[in-house]
Amino acid sequence: MAVLELPEWMALAPALLLAGTALVLFLLDSINPRSTNRTLFAGVAVLGSLSSLAVAVWFTAAGVGATGIENYGVIDLMGGQFIVDQLALYFMIIIAIVTALVTVASHDYLRDHTYQAEYYSLILLAATGMSMMAASNSLVTIFIALELTSLPSYALVAILKDNRGSVEAGLKYFLIGALSSAIFVYGVSLVYGATGSLQLEDIATNLDVAGEMGGLLGLGILMLIGGIAFKTASVPFHFWAPEAYEGAPAPISAFLSSASKAAGFVLAFRVFTTAFPVAATTEVIGVDWTLAFVILAIVTMTVGNFAAATQENVKRMLAYSSIGHAGYVLIGLAALSAEGGELVMGAAMMHLLVYGFMNTGAFLFVALAEYWGVGRTFEDYNGLSKQAPFACAAMAVFMFSLAGVPPFGGFWSKYLLYTQTINAAADNTILLVLAAALVVNSALSLYYYSRLVKALWIEEPILERDRLAQPTGLYAAIIAAAVLTVVVLPAFGPVADAALEAAAAVVA
């Protein structure tokens, strides 16, 4: 378990492995550009993401980022531009798992696609950006990592070049993404103007000299929130999500709605805990920024869940449900001003991990349905359980877990989030509203999630179907996601402890 003899930059190995795999895929493609050997390309991509996962888990187990004599402590790289701590490794693990699941599933989904190697290398480049985002510790590296995630994602959404839906989705995703990154970088410039620094810890120490430019700083923070709201698909920059998720190839929807969202949130956690500590920032700008997140959290979860309840298209319903879940996780930021806020943030991180499994799984089931060509609406899914009982059982697990029905993982993470919010509410009563909104929205979400389960298991099919194929890769990914959603149950205690510890280390 010794990592002591490794050079310091190796701490970024989980991200570097992803980048290296993307380059290997480019190399393979340039040796034989016409090759559509999808097993080779998907295999390399899966291998790369699994090795990234293994290294991240190994670092966590070996104690990188943990304090104590036998551990290695937080690793600072390049003059504090990157930081590898428990928070970074935790999110690198989530991202690597989702990437592995998505690349396994893509093997079957893209069976007739011409550009195989490009597809996988774009996925891995986007994953590299997300991993880097988890470790970024300066607004410069954050912005570069953000763009490294966004640019391949735009191309991936529009990768079905002759499919009108895919191109339209790519266009809308690109337009809103370009707008929000312009707003984000303008916010960065204002924060730099007020504090004279872009490194997160330096920003925090320079906050007190920003006195006369408090207005600029406040505006800058608001614009940073805008950029983060885009990445996490939260109100007011959520418009792209339903369109992009519906039009994109389903594995890409899974990738964006799970990994990209998690990366957006780690950025928010990092920036707002390190650079803008609540008390010091409130003194300068005169407003408590957690208030913005209280409003955003309530609006986001309500908009997401109410819109999801009215959808007829399954993929669109999942897209709105993913907006709703972003609202739940925003509670982690809204609670930071209260005592015990770091525990709420840890619970939100735990929810992101579980969400990574169950939401990826749900979108991959949609990918399976698209592979079969059964159609897109709830009615088209009627009675699928007769032909594919295993996949439908897994889908039922995902749906009940997303709704928060015990005993699945989604219930435990929501329960943890709820109890921690209630505890923190002793200090700040506005959190009671958030806890109530969480419960009401979860209850509402059970309606549309169980509607899909009813369609799969109870309704009779409208049309007679032929026997459905059983693609190995897609099945393997879906079953793996389902197993992970259920297995979280016994492992929940230690993983939740790790999340809470990582959150506490950042806030302190």
Place this chain on the structure above:
Amino acid sequence: MTVDVQYYVLLSMAVFCIGLFGVLTRRNALLFLMSVELMLNAANINLIAFAFYHGNLTGQLFALFTMALAAAEVAVGLGIILVLYRNFRDVDVTVPTTMRW
């Protein structure tokens, strides 16, 4: 003679607002892209003016990165606009409506 930093901020805010106005009113995807470029360059003005004001080079360096990233973004954007034109025979962003809320 030096110009006070607040005039640079006013200039950059004007450029940013012009860009934002363009984004909100233009229907041509290419003009949309140009408007976004204006917004990004407004940030660059700020970064360089503030780098001068604070007397460190961080802002100037970041402005270089921003320019490179803006170029990369335009490359991807033009690619998407090209496939948009191939599929819809138009670059009007309000034409593609195969999906509805």
